[in-house]
Amino acid sequence: MANADNASTRDHSPHDHAQCIDDALDAAAEICARRGARLTPLRRRVLELVWAGHEAVKAYDLLAKLDAGAKPPTVYRALDFLVAHGLVHKLESLNAYVGCPRPQTAHEGQFLICDTCGLVDEIDAPELNSQLVERAAIAGFAPQRQTVEVHGRCAACGGSRS
Amino acid sequence: MANADNASTRDHSPHDHAQCIDDALDAAAEICARRGARLTPLRRRVLELVWAGHEAVKAYDLLAKLDAGAKPPTVYRALDFLVAHGLVHKLESLNAYVGCPRPQTAHEGQFLICDTCGLVDEIDAPELNSQLVERAAIAGFAPQRQTVEVHGRCAACGGSRS
DNA sequence: CTCGAAACGCTATATCATAACATTTAATTG
DNA sequence: CAATTAAATGTTATGATATAGCGTTTCGAG
Numbered sequence: 001m002a003n004a005d006n007a008s009t010r011d012h013s014p015h016d017h018a019q020c021i022d023d024a025l026d027a028a029a030e031i032c033a034r035r036g037a038r039l040t041p042l043r044r045r046v047l048e049l050v051w052a053g054h055e056a057v058k059a060y061d062l063l064a065k066l067d068a069g070a071k072p073p074t075v076y077r078a079l080d081f082l083v084a085h086g087l088v089h090k091l092e093s094l095n096a097y098v099g100c101p102r103p104q105t106a107h108e109g110q111f112l113i114c115d116t117c118g119l120v121d122e123i124d125a126p127e128l129n130s131q132l133v134e135r136a137a138i139a140g141f142a143p144q145r146q147t148v149e150v151h152g153r154c155a156a157c158g159g160s161r162s
Numbered sequence: 163m164a165n166a167d168n169a170s171t172r173d174h175s176p177h178d179h180a181q182c183i184d185d186a187l188d189a190a191a192e193i194c195a196r197r198g199a200r201l202t203p204l205r206r207r208v209l210e211l212v213w214a215g216h217e218a219v220k221a222y223d224l225l226a227k228l229d230a231g232a233k234p235p236t237v238y239r240a241l242d243f244l245v246a247h248g249l250v251h252k253l254e255s256l257n258a259y260v261g262c263p264r265p266q267t268a269h270e271g272q273f274l275i276c277d278t279c280g281l282v283d284e285i286d287a288p289e290l291n292s293q294l295v296e297r298a299a300i301a302g303f304a305p306q307r308q309t310v311e312v313h314g315r316c317a318a319c320g321g322s323r324s
Numbered sequence: 325c326t327c328g329a330a331a332c333g334c335t336a337t338a339t340c341a342t343a344a345c346a347t348t349t350a351a352t353t354g
Numbered sequence: 355c356a357a358t359t360a361a362a363t364g365t366t367a368t369g370a371t372a373t374a375g376c377g378t379t380t381c382g383a384g
Contacts, residue, residue: 076340095340112305132290135285
């Protein structure tokens, strides 16, 4: 029973993905404007490419889709900017990137990554977050950044049901 | 107030680290024997090198410490074995490796990583784990592997106190 | 002792990422 | 609006991480 209203950002159900891209670009423009950050054509283009789907994207794949002749620093710099502004998250366990569906509010991403179809679902689990912080505090540890990535099978690929 | 009895595996307090290494090697030997897995001299040596401290270790640093002339596949294969048997964990956010202090029981690691001194503290937070699983279930997602890595400052480096 | 599987050595190459410096573009300000 | 300067981008080179593929050695099973 797929349910578009559950807490997931997105599943692989058919949807108007052009809308996802538009939303992401619009949100990015607004956020950058508000902060005085420059969403240059290059950065905008990279963001658009990252949002080609709801899957993780590799830096060199982006590179290949930019005008021929683009060099690695070009794409890495754009990604650095996008990550710094929370428009894109880096998935450490994949060395890949994914668009952030809720860039308006600063947050660490927590991800469900389907190893079968590649879908990346960013979940919003504040209770998880606070448990992690609390748990760290017990050890006298001051958290600054967290990586939470769960690999497995999404619902569409036969996760809990089929 | 460092306290050796808190839930952390280890802090940077002075301790008999030779004992840590011995324990790890003994545990590894027993586990491998029980499973019919071969803890060869090379694998044992790599495990020992990983346990040089409670910090994350890079594959190429290990390589440099092996007999001159060792090639990358040598160390990566040893690490693959150690990781597969839960004797070592890979830290995805660092592309580095750390010895597992509790290899007897299969588990996913959850780590507090001090960006100041490099200390890696593997915590055991089953409640965190089950929350993650539960949260995944809501999305119909079947978890198979998780990466939980928190970066920040450990107590000794001025995390919660000094 | 022989055989077959596992481990290891080795070469080459793929993949991921950044340092350093030159050039261009854009915002600032006089 | 021209001069100045800071930010962004282009470019070359290289560093860092990781694996494919194949030949050789080691080791346990029969």
